[in-house]
Amino acid sequence: MTDYVTLLKENDLKATFQRINILDVIDKSGHMSVENIYEEVIKIHPSISLATIYKNIVLMVEKSVLVEVPISGRKSKYELSKSDHIHLVCTECGEVEDKPCIEETDKVFHALTDSEHFKLNKRQVNLYGVCASCQKALAS
Amino acid sequence: MTDYVTLLKENDLKATFQRINILDVIDKSGHMSVENIYEEVIKIHPSISLATIYKNIVLMVEKSVLVEVPISGRKSKYELSKSDHIHLVCTECGEVEDKPCIEETDKVFHALTDSEHFKLNKRQVNLYGVCASCQKALAS
DNA sequence: GTATTTGCAAATGATTTGCAGTGCT
DNA sequence: AGCACTGCAAATCATTTGCAAATAC
Helix, strand or coil, rough: CHHHHHHHHHHHCCHHHHHHHHHHHHHHHEEEEEHHHHHHHHHHHCCCCCHHHHHHHHHHCCCCCEEECCCCCCCEEEEEEECEEEEEECCCCCCEEEEECCHHHHHHHHHHHHHHCCEEEEEEEEEEEHHHHHHHHHHH | CCCHHHHHHHCCCCCCHHHHHHHHHHHHHHCHHHHHHHHHHHCCCCHHHHHHHHHHHHHHHCCCCCEEEECCCCCCCEECCCCCCCEEECCCCEEEEECCHHHHHHHHHHHHHHHHCCCEEEEEEEEEEECHHHHHHCCC
């Protein structure tokens, strides 16, 4: 289990029970919408308010503890900051799966942006399709 | 100038003045938020309502005439459907620029998804950074 | 002890909906 | 003519804000 207390303190955020639970819940699931986070955290900490979830997501995104994953046709999800990767987004069930990023791809991106004098900071690759389990469900 | 009337009719949508103007405005700018679309279209067609803009965007995205471009930390923008490309998103001014997609990158994506038994339908690549003109503005 | 954070309730903002009238084909 | 589309106003849903009480350090 990751040490969320340290992670928070390193980013000048007090280690409250609420924050630790938000991080824990996101980490367990991988990618979650605000609504989903609330539904899960409230099970562990029934008195938490939705406003607290919102305030903390905003704060933790600012501090780069969390990353927003915007998705076509759905609400954004949030994930813990981690090394670059690609998202496979299922358009049926909405699940997001991570795949490691390929080094070659990254080189291509830099080549593209350098020629534009564009100072590249962050890559975001979403591949939309149908996951294996939804394909099965659809076939039946 | 593209023939928006044909484009609409091919997609079973009546060619109303409102829709033609929405398409025209998006095409001219490249990428626009709902708000921006409304601000521009109202100049040409002052009686249009925001509800009509919303209804038509939903409809045209369903019919794949438009594509949603979700962006971290901002409202989604919309563009006309066109061949695959990459978005350079400036985190300062919010402008989005298109770059042609590299064939190699596409092969890599397919390799990644095939191994997952993931049926790939759509690619969405956003590269976030600072555009040339914002770099200049920031330097001064 | 002090500054930050929380939870509540209210405010704001964004998007959707219902419906009567209008316009495309 | 007939159905789809528009515009308005109201409804809903999502997110933000202000403030008094609670908590981390």
